[in-house]
Amino acid sequence: MNTKVKEENGRELKVENQQMSGSSMLIQALAREKVDVIFGYPGGAILPTYDEIYRTGIRHILARHEQGAIHAAEGYARVSGKPGVCVVTSGPGATNVITGIADAMIDSLPLVVITGQVATSVIGTDAFQEADIIGVTMPITKHNFQVRNVNDLPNIIKESFHIATSGRPGPVLIDLPKDVSIAIGEFNYDEPLDLPGYQPTKIPNRLQIRKLAEAVAKAKKPVILTGAGILHAGGSEEVLEFAENQQIPVASTLLGLGAFPGDHEQFLGMGGMHGTYSANMALHEADLLINIGARFDDRLTGRLDAFAPYATIAHIDIDPAEIGKNVETHIPIVGDAKEAMRMLNEEAKTNCECGDWKETIKEWKAEYPLWYTEDDELLKPQRLIEMIYEETNGDAIITTDVGQHQMWSAQFYKFPKPNQWVTSGGLGTMGFGFPSAIGAQFAEPDKTVVAVVGDAGFQMTAQELSILQELNLPVKIIIVNNASLGMVRQWQQLFYEERYSNSLFPIQPDFVKLADAYNVKGWKIEDPAEMQDILKEALAYDGPVLLDCRVHKVENVYPMIAPGKGHHEMEGIKP
Known part of the structure; x- marks a missing residue:
């Protein structure tokens, strides 16, 4: 059979039906999907595919552990909006990516x-x-496939990319047996998709949009809550237009940060367990809560029977399963968040009359701002995050693990733009922050990418320093080092009578020497007076950097809503 050939992404791409191996089909299909980078780790069962990677020259980033590969793919997906691709072998290779798959599933990557x-x-x-x-x-997984017939492989790959990126995004897995990968079949990538059982609703119901517009016109205490769904839909400009036109204050979930400018006067900050006083009190006192693309998870809502007790709840979500799952919804709107906000901007003509509400919120923000006690002799983690924000002009991509450093980053780095914030939300995965920064750097090679990590979480994936060494990738690693599992220690202090069971690290590695072993430039910072100058030099350095910042060991994250409490029962709202 004659084969037509064309160039795409700098690689030879076969476009007419062609007899080829399953592995060749896979690589050809990835090229058709415009995949520009793969993160992975080879092994016996996947060797035919790796041989094809070698022959075709598709860009592959070799992680030093499969967990690093899957988290890098997540970081790439979160920043670029395109699907992250991860390739690993069978058995332990496959099981080592399970945490990352679960992480991507709950955070819709x-x-x-x-x-x-x-x-x-x-x-x-x-x-x-x-x-x-x-x-x-x-x-x-959103869906998974095991390929049993090589001729099914092209359609399976096409369906996988469609399912992963449409509707509510999520991970799709393709399990490729070795004999199928070397079998010869016909490559046809031009068959139209036929998925009658999978038809996500993209366009919302216009009548429901009008119902919400009417509720906005009547509201006296409205609040917008932005979730990650806005970012996935690319609808930040539509939300900004709506909020400014209607003069409605905006709170964010942890994963929604950046969907509305963090330095905007109408922004209240993050809501939830470690949210700001103004955001949480606005959620508690609101008479209309407009949730755009958030799951109403427990870290946001606190005690459900005390959550937004006076509010009419409107919930816009691409996934109908989320609407009413945790919080009773009065105005459900199923559809793409960007499209919903575009329609709402058309329908909402009357500005809400909420002058008293705006004044109340202004007083809350003035009286109960985020706070910490300054100390000339102690390196305060909150000040560290503030300095990162100042020295990067708010323009960096920030990645984190889970824990105290994550909460301080969410509180004190004002994200003015979408897709600057990469963190593990629903699963709360330690070891996520550093490899996800690698993926983020590949997604935005000209951006400053800062991995703000804990000393414990960093050690779970520190071997990925090899990638920085190999490629001179300019990721800046900032370890918020409190010699402990910081959030575990905080909870043991507050709720377990200071019984610090296995949460403190009396002995730690020398992280600067570890960086040096990988030819990565490193500094240790203990003196607060040195912090700004070293941070400025590190951010300006043309290459990878590691900063070991020895922060105050017993600093806690405040404000805090204790388990079983409502938003109006925050602790630590003032020093």
Whole structure:
């Protein structure tokens, strides 16, 4: 059969039906999907695919652990909006990416994960490096496939990218047995998609939009809550237009930061367990709460029977399963958040009469700002984050693990633009921050990417320093080092009578020497007087950097809503 050839992404791309191996089909399909980088780790069952990667020259980033590969793919997806692609082998290679898949599922990140598998003839026999990855990942993927016939592979790949990126984004897994990857079949990537059982609602119901517009006109204490759904939909400009036209204050979830400018006068900050006083009190006192693309998870709502007790709840979400799942919804709107806000801007003509409400919120913001006690002898983590914001002019991409450093970053770095904030929200994954920064840097090579990590979480994926060394990737790693599992220690202090069971690190590695071993420039900062000058030099350095910042060890994150409490019952709102 003759084959037509054209160039795409600098690579030869076969476009007419062609007899080829399953591995060749996979790489050709990735090129058709405009994949520009793969994160992965080879092994026996996936070797035919890696041989094809070698022959075609598609860009592949070799992680030093599969967890690093999957988190890098997540960071890439979160910043670029395109699907992150991760390729690993069977058995332990596949099981090592499970945490990242679960993380992407709950945080709605589009991934296509390709796992090698033993030959179909020995599946189910406990063959060497066999794991039932389909069964294991069924609850934590949007969909998964095991390829049994090589001729099915092109459609499976096309469907995987469509499912991962449409509707509510999420991870899709393709399990590729070794014999299928070397089998010869016909590559046809031009068949139209046919998924009658999967038709996400994109265009909202106009009558429901009008109902919300009427509620806005009547409201005296309205609040907008922005979630990650706005960022995934690319609808930040529409939200800004609506909020400014209607003069409605805006609070954010943890994952929604950046959807509305963090330095805007109408922005209240993050709501929830460690949210600002003004955001949480606005959520508590509101008579209309407009939720755009947020899940109403427990870290946001606190005690459900005390959440927004006076509010009419409007919930805009692409996923109908989220509406009414946790909080009773009075105005449900299923559809794409950007499209919903565009329609709402058309319908909402009357500005809300809420002058008293704006004045009340202004007083809350003035009287109860975020705070910390300054100390000339102690390196305060809150001040560290403020300095990162100042020295980057608010323009950096910030990634984190989970814990105290994550909350301080969310509180004190004002995200003025979308897609600057990369963190593990729903799953709360330690070890996420550093490798996700690597993926973010590939997504935005000209941006400053700062991985703000804890000393504990960094050690879970520190081996990915090899990537920085190999590629001179200019990621800036800032370790907020309090020699402990900081958030665990805080909870043990507050709720377990200071019984610090296995949360303190009396001995730590020398992180600067570790960086030096990987040829990464490092500094240790203990003196607050040195912090700004070193930070300025580190951010200006043309290459990767690690800063070991020895912060005050017993600093706690405040404000805080204790378990079982409502938004109006915050602790630590003043020094």
